[in-house]
Amino acid sequence: MTTFTTQVAIVGAGIQGCAAARELALRGVDVLVLDSEYAGRHASGVNAGGVRTLGRHIAELPLALASKRLWTRIGELVDDDCGYRQSGQLKIATSAGTFEALRVRSDRIAESGLPHVERLLTPLEVRDLVPAFVGPITGAAYVVDDGSALPFRTTQAFRRKAESLGARFVEGASVHSASRVGGEWRLLTKNGHEIHANQVINCAGAWAASVGSMFGDKLPIQPNGSMQIVTTRLAPFLSPVVSVFGQALSIKQFDNGTVVIGGGHRSPVDLCTARAELTLSGLAQAARQASKFFPILMQATIARCWSGIEGFTPDGLPLIGVGSAPSVVHAAGFSAHGFQLGPAVGVVLADLVTTGNASIQISGLDPRRFRELSSESS
Ligand SMILES: Cc1cc2nc3c(=O)[nH]c(=O)nc-3n(C[C@H](O)[C@H](O)[C@H](O)COP(=O)(O)OP(=O)(O)OC[C@H]3O[C@@H](n4cnc5c(N)ncnc54)[C@H](O)[C@@H]3O)c2cc1C
The missing domain is CATH 3.50.50.60 (FAD/NAD(P)-binding domain)
Structure with a gap:
């Protein structure tokens, strides 16, 4: 002692x-x-x-924006670049209603006076940015200087x-x-x-x-597990981090070709043992959803998956x-x-x-x- x-x-x-x-x-x-x-x-x-300001609740945007300014100096702050890269983050709308919701949000941010822009993209611009995406596209919200880092x-x-x-x-x-x-x-x-x-x-x-x-x-x-999948390597097909409005899906490809699939598939946790379970049905759903929008993923296999323990508020x-x-x-x-x-x-x-x-x-x-x-x- x-x-x-x-x-x-x-x-x-x-x-x-x-x-x-x-x-x-x-x-x-x-x-x-x-x-x-x-x-x-x-x-x-x-x-x-994910190092994302896109889609943040207005109440936490000032904090997220201040953090983004710090992320851009991360090497100077902690003597390590932390694998940080500004590859952009994109939220794709697949219906008229979801694109309208992105537009309303974009207007609301502009009205708030916060120095933040979620640029609205046309379907053509989205196809140019994410050519591997398959499915209806009505537009997207895009933050060009969002990105990712190694946690x-x-x-x-x-x-x-x-x-x-x-x-x-x-x-x-x-x-x-x-x-x-x-x-x-x-x-x-x-x-x-x-x-x-x-x-x-x-x-x-x-x-x-x-x-x-x-x-x-x-x-x-409330504690909960959040599941992630990493695939085997694929040739580069995805530059920004992509999510789809209304779907529990976030997908990003690393420089080494592996793809991380996540976005909100929950699993049970035990705080006493500090262990999170993986639920196969949830993982299968995440994999199916990801390969529906990115069929190229059918060429990969799942290299590993895990669940991390996180605390959620109401x-x-x-x-x-x-x-x-x-x-x-x-x-x-x-x-x-x-x-x-x-x-x-x-x-x-x-x-x-x-x-x-x-x-x-x-x-x-x-x-x-x-x-x-x-x-x-x-
Ligand atoms: C799978 C997954 C994916 C995610 N993806 C993203 C993402 O892409 N982008 C993003 O911004 N966020 C993401 N998050 C959320 C993000 O990881 C968390 O919000 C953040 O890491 C929380 O940090 P923390 O320091 O509060 O908690 P933690 O990292 O959980 O740290 C808490 C620490 O407290 C310790 N501890 C607990 N009780 C005690 C005690 N009694 N005595 C001493 N130590 C104690 C624990 O051992 C632990 O190390 C994700 C979370 C998960 C689980």
């Missing part, structure tokens, strides 16, 4: 915890990151790597950079209780460590509700903000789209801890939008 004393303890070494650690260490704050397993073991290391490499890069700036990481340390003693937090881990911290950030991903309850907060987070938006107890901040419930947000979430968490105010607009993400946080009030 070891006793650690720190200014800020972060529970969870996913992309959010590692990005916050880097930003805090950069600001000269003493920070200790704890993880039950190891950095990037869960959603942050196994996601599809595990990115999370590790944030962790390494944070460490190089003085942050400490303790892996294999599952926090199981928190108590307030003499104006500071005392955290205990299952393997017997004791941590004394002035402030705590809850970045525990799908486990954030149970960590939140240690601080008396009831976070509405409205699909993250919970970022202070808790009801003193000196506690939560950042969780990223609902399968938190990887892109990571760099900016790091900044916001460091802001909340050091100044109490976020430098990026996050008012629509306040955990209190659902109810009073404290478990005693519900």
